[in-house]
Amino acid sequence: QKEYVDIIKSSGFNLLHIVNDVLDLSKIEAGKLTVANRPFNLYDLFEKIEKMFSATISEKGLYYRYNIDEHIPQYVIGDPDRLQQVFINLISNAIKFTVDGGIDVSAGIVWTDEEQKYYKLSFTIRDSGVGIPKDKIATIFERFEQLEHGTQRQHGGTGLGLTIVKNLVERMGGSISV
Secondary structure (H helix, E strand, O other): OHHHHHHHHHHHHHHHHHHHHHHHHHHHHHOOOOOOOEEEEHHHHHHHHHHHHHHHHHHHOOEEEEEEOOOOOOEEEEOHHHHHHHHHHHHHHHHHOOOOOEEEEEEEEEEEEOOOOEEEEEEEEEEOOOOOOHHHHOOOOOOOOOOOOHHHOOOOOOOOHHHHHHHHHHHOOOOOOO
16 A cells, blocks of 8 residues: 555656646746846755755765855855756756766856956756767757657656756856757
């Protein structure tokens, strides 16, 4: 009975994730997605994300490391919720496709305007997973695009996560690449 309850619970979370992805994409396409521009503690955000994934990382026997360039101020201005959503999607994928090794997350400075105290930051998620086939890299951010097709799909997902990530990053004034 416990096994069946766990399967039902897991299926419910998967369905909720799919519904949330579809709703997010619909909001983005309708132009109804709002992006905040407020101060937040970047270091706290990185710690929160690490805690979120600690159980899964530990379960898989992976490492998780993060590094924030020491020149980045503790408080930055942006949308912490949308940035967290981007990180969750990217780190979830990294965990999903990594069997050995782990995930490195970092924040660096692209350029600064000292006079205005304006920083353009870069974020990198690097994993030791299976990698992305060269023929898939060009389409990785397209909707419903997945590395696996047909009955061979073993990792699940809707193929919307990276599309949402790309749209969120662009709405925040950034760009994303593999």
